[in-house]
Amino acid sequence: MLIALLFPFLAAALLALPVREKRDLIVRLSALVPLGLLSFFIYNSQQTPTMQRNAWLRDMPVSLDLYFDGLSFLFILLITGIGTAIFVYAGAYMKGHAYSQRLMAFLMLFMGAMLGVVLSDNLIALFVFWELTSISSFFLIGFNNENEASRKSALTALAVTGSGGLVMLIGFIGLGEVAGTYSIQEIIAQRDAVVNHTAYGWITGLILFGAITKSAQFPFHFWLPGAMKAPTPVSAYLHSATMVKAGIYLIARLTPALGDTPFWNQTLLVLGGVTMLYAAFQSLFHKDMKSILAYSTVSALGILVFLLGIGTSASILAASVFILVHGLYKATLFLVTGIVDHETGSRDVSQLSGLRKVMLPVAIAGLLAAISNAGIPPSFGFIGKDLIYEATELKGHLLTALAVLTNIFLLVAGFLAGWKPFAGPLQPEHQKVHLPEMAMWLPPLLLASLGILFGLFPQLIEKTIVAPVFQSISGTAFTGHLALWHGFNFVLLLSSITIVGGLVLYFIIKPSTALNSFIVKSEKFGPKVILTGIANGFDLFARLYTKFFQNGYLRYYIIFIMLTLIGLLGFEMWHYTTLETNNRLATEVTFYEGVTIFILLVSVVIIVFSQSRLASVAALGVMGLAICIVFVFYSAPDLAMTQFTIDTLTVILFVLVLYKLPKFIPLRFTPHHIRDAVIALGFGALISILTLEVLTKNVNREISEFYAANSYVLAKGKNVVNVILVDFRGADTIVEIAVLSIAAIGVFSLLKLRLPKKERIE
Amino acid sequence: MEVLLAIVIGTLYAAGIFMILRRSLVRLIIGLILLGNGANLLIFLLGRIAKGKPPLIPEDANFMTAAYADPIPQALILTAIVISFGLQAFAIVLVKRAYRVVKTDDIDQMNATDDV
Numbered sequence: 001m002l003i004a005l006l007f008p009f010l011a012a013a014l015l016a017l018p019v020r021e022k023r024d025l026i027v028r029l030s031a032l033v034p035l036g037l038l039s040f041f042i043y044n045s046q047q048t049p050t051m052q053r054n055a056w057l058r059d060m061p062v063s064l065d066l067y068f069d070g071l072s073f074l075f076i077l078l079i080t081g082i083g084t085a086i087f088v089y090a091g092a093y094m095k096g097h098a099y100s101q102r103l104m105a106f107l108m109l110f111m112g113a114m115l116g117v118v119l120s121d122n123l124i125a126l127f128v129f130w131e132l133t134s135i136s137s138f139f140l141i142g143f144n145n146e147n148e149a150s151r152k153s154a155l156t157a158l159a160v161t162g163s164g165g166l167v168m169l170i171g172f173i174g175l176g177e178v179a180g181t182y183s184i185q186e187i188i189a190q191r192d193a194v195v196n197h198t199a200y201g202w203i204t205g206l207i208l209f210g211a212i213t214k215s216a217q218f219p220f221h222f223w224l225p226g227a228m229k230a231p232t233p234v235s236a237y238l239h240s241a242t243m244v245k246a247g248i249y250l251i252a253r254l255t256p257a258l259g260d261t262p263f264w265n266q267t268l269l270v271l272g273g274v275t276m277l278y279a280a281f282q283s284l285f286h287k288d289m290k291s292i293l294a295y296s297t298v299s300a301l302g303i304l305v306f307l308l309g310i311g312t313s314a315s316i317l318a319a320s321v322f323i324l325v326h327g328l329y330k331a332t333l334f335l336v337t338g339i340v341d342h343e344t345g346s347r348d349v350s351q352l353s354g355l356r357k358v359m360l361p362v363a364i365a366g367l368l369a370a371i372s373n374a375g376i377p378p379s380f381g382f383i384g385k386d387l388i389y390e391a392t393e394l395k396g397h398l399l400t401a402l403a404v405l406t407n408i409f410l411l412v413a414g415f416l417a418g419w420k421p422f423a424g425p426l427q428p429e430h431q432k433v434h435l436p437e438m439a440m441w442l443p444p445l446l447l448a449s450l451g452i453l454f455g456l457f458p459q460l461i462e463k464t465i466v467a468p469v470f471q472s473i474s475g476t477a478f479t480g481h482l483a484l485w486h487g488f489n490f491v492l493l494l495s496s497i498t499i500v501g502g503l504v505l506y507f508i509i510k511p512s513t514a515l516n517s518f519i520v521k522s523e524k525f526g527p528k529v530i531l532t533g534i535a536n537g538f539d540l541f542a543r544l545y546t547k548f549f550q551n552g553y554l555r556y557y558i559i560f561i562m563l564t565l566i567g568l569l570g571f572e573m574w575h576y577t578t579l580e581t582n583n584r585l586a587t588e589v590t591f592y593e594g595v596t597i598f599i600l601l602v603s604v605v606i607i608v609f610s611q612s613r614l615a616s617v618a619a620l621g622v623m624g625l626a627i628c629i630v631f632v633f634y635s636a637p638d639l640a641m642t643q644f645t646i647d648t649l650t651v652i653l654f655v656l657v658l659y660k661l662p663k664f665i666p667l668r669f670t671p672h673h674i675r676d677a678v679i680a681l682g683f684g685a686l687i688s689i690l691t692l693e694v695l696t697k698n699v700n701r702e703i704s705e706f707y708a709a710n711s712y713v714l715a716k717g718k719n720v721v722n723v724i725l726v727d728f729r730g731a732d733t734i735v736e737i738a739v740l741s742i743a744a745i746g747v748f749s750l751l752k753l754r755l756p757k758k759e760r761i762e
Numbered sequence: 763m764e765v766l767l768a769i770v771i772g773t774l775y776a777a778g779i780f781m782i783l784r785r786s787l788v789r790l791i792i793g794l795i796l797l798g799n800g801a802n803l804l805i806f807l808l809g810r811i812a813k814g815k816p817p818l819i820p821e822d823a824n825f826m827t828a829a830y831a832d833p834i835p836q837a838l839i840l841t842a843i844v845i846s847f848g849l850q851a852f853a854i855v856l857v858k859r860a861y862r863v864v865k866t867d868d869i870d871q872m873n874a875t876d877d878v
């Protein structure tokens with residue numbers, strides 16, 4: 001199972017390799033990967049959950065333990081099953097595109113990450129895969145990276161889902177610490193300890209935050225419609241069938257551990273309820289097929305959260321079924337949209353009509369999906385909707401009314417996207433539109449047919465899929481039966497109301513620009529605006545901060561550094577310096593020394609204040625020689641010789657270059673100079689005091705003694721300084737020579753460089 | 763004498779910082795040289811100074827017998843002098859080159875990275 005999990009990552013890496021020939025073929029063959037995985041997991045599916053242990057980080061509570069049960073199986077079916085359809089479709093959709101390989105590689109990476117999310121038993125591993133889906137989603141949304149809107153949407157999606165993930169990580173760590181284990185199954189085993197812990201509310205809140213950002217619940221739903229900037233196969237795969245359901249998966253997975261408390265149920269109920277109604281209502285006002293589908297997806301996710309929030313066994317059953325129902329019809333609708341967009345160049349439902357005459361199989365797929373979405377018998381959607389109503393009915397009329405209203409809106413949205421472009425008379429400009437190749441229309445048709453097939457024969461999935469999922473979430477065995485026909489009852493009445501109401505509304509509503517602009521205007525006060533405002537504020541703060549500290553002026557950087565140093569050092573020294581000198585410092589000052597120091601100080605003054613460049617450089621030479629003499633006085637003949645040579649060379653070089661340089665800007669005493677002088681003097685004084693302070697301490701001469709004792713014995717040299725440089729630390733000296741050579745090459749080439757005429761500025 | 767040298771070091775640092783804060787590139791390089799010399803003297807002084815006792819092993823001995831000046835700071839400073847020369851030489855030539863291209867040695871006017 002581990003190999004199966006890692007396989008997509010390997011495939012992604014291989015797909016990313018650049019090839020010149022047969023790119024289309026490679027891209028198309030990549031569909032074999034999800035197909036292979038699908039077969040593998042179906043073949044290995046069992047009635048009892050299996051746990052496969054793989055160590056990862058041994059010293060930390062992080063492992064790659066894989067837990068394979070009904071819930072994982074359902075999501076794996078979505079990931080690899082719909083994945084296969086998407087990969088086949090995308091191979092045709094991206095035919096001839098320059099970056100088709102890149103898209104497939106990211107899709108593959110995403111698929112691997114998603115499998116990791118649903119298989120991981122370890123919370124930390126789950127988090128890693130979770131963030132990996134956000135990252136691959138970022139690249140997929142921003143696939144058209146030359147389009148600014150695309151990049152912006154990608155960033156928004158990453159910001160929302162990524163920060164949600166980080167918040168979730170805090171919750172995970174809290175949960176892991178409270179339970180004493182990071183294994184989800186072990187946490188479930190000690191549910192009571194977790195639920196009764198004082199931190200339960202915090203942990204649950206943080207984890208749910210991650211789940212609702214990922215699953216685009218109100219008020220974080222806005223990234224999902226934006227994510228529709230991605231190529232359609234991506235929208236179909238990530239943003240309707242799989243990634244956005246990761247949040248649902250997480251909620252379902254943790255229900256046995258954290259669920260069935262008032263806090264859990266009420267939070268989910270409110271969030272899901274608001275989201276499903278709000279988004280379903282929004283979906284009515286759009287004319288872009290993808291926007292309609294995006295909002296109806298948000299709404300469907302809301303329904304799932306809502307159902308998990310109700311938390312009864314009826315609602316868990318409804319959620320288990322609805323995940324599959326929605327995955328099938330929504331992926332179909334997206335793929336149909338992609339075909340329409342691909343062939344006509346438009347996704348505007350107010351403009352498109354009559355396309356059934358030119359692409360019948362696509363129209364059939366769209367209609368079948370719309371029927372399943374609407375819950376019209378005998379579709380699988382009908383069973384799903386029945387179960388939803390059965391679940392809400394037990395909880396009172398308010399919830400039922402909400403669900404009915406939502407479903408009416410969703411029905412309209414489904415028909416708008418799935419049927420409207422194909423109904424009515426064919427537009428003249430679309431006469432020449434033709435059916436795309438089979439690889440594009442077959443996947444949606446297959447998915448749509450499954451939606452009807454499962455409706456007609458629910459026993460196909462009852463024992464294999466639905467029952468294990470129900471068992472995973474609720475912890476009890478599934479005893480009922482899935483069936484189309486339940487007899488004449490209240491639920492049937494609700495279903496009829498939904499269908500009739502929806503169809504009536506469908507014929508009343510005419511998507512138009514006016515309607516669209518109305519909803520766009522209303523968004524001005526939506527949560528998106530608030531969150532974008534926060535993001536912009538952050539941006540502004542970062543810009544001001546950067547402008548203040550990273551202003552591009554060397555002197556301000558230095559001033560900041562100096563003031564910090566003066567502040568820190570000064571503070572320390574204020575407390576600890578005694579300013580006592582002891583007798584070690586009382587070496588006598590001879591006349592020669594006094595004169596040398598005097599010359600040194602005078603030359604420094606000249607260097608700083610001279611108006612003439614030549615005088616400055618000459619004084620620099622004098623200063624160097626004075627230091628040279630200091631070295632002579634104090635037993636450092638080698639230093640004196642080096643200093644003498646280097647000082648002379650520097651002055652010569654300066655003079656050679658100087659006549660080409662501009663004159664000094666005269667030094668005037670402006671406030672700037674006074675400020676700089678104060679800082680410089682302050683720092684100088686600090687260094688002086690520091691030096692004196694250090695001199696009062698004892699010196700460790702252990703290493704010096706080693707060199708003194710061994711210079712001749714080990715290295716046969718009597719000048720200890722030289723022996724250190726060329727023998728004991730010989731390697732350092734070689735590196736130093738290399739540095740000097742590089743500098744010499746740099747100097748030489750800068751002097752000799754002659755630019756060709758067109759690049760020369762002079 | 764140590765006190766005097768400490769003052770000299772402080773002066774070199776102060777002068778160096780002041781020069782680095784100027785707008786002229788030539789002054790900036792001079793400031794670097796001043797700072798470098800200040801640092802060398804600092805290391806020298808902190809290794810404790812001794813008169814007339816160079817770290818040379820006498821002709822007739824195999825190791826140091828009498829008191830001697832610390833050789834390690836000297837080795838460090840020797841390296842530092844040579845390396846800082848490499849830096850200075852490169853900086854000086856770079857300034858010359860930059861002046862030829864952008865016609866200014868004022869660092870405030872060298873901000874633009876494009877269209878020079």
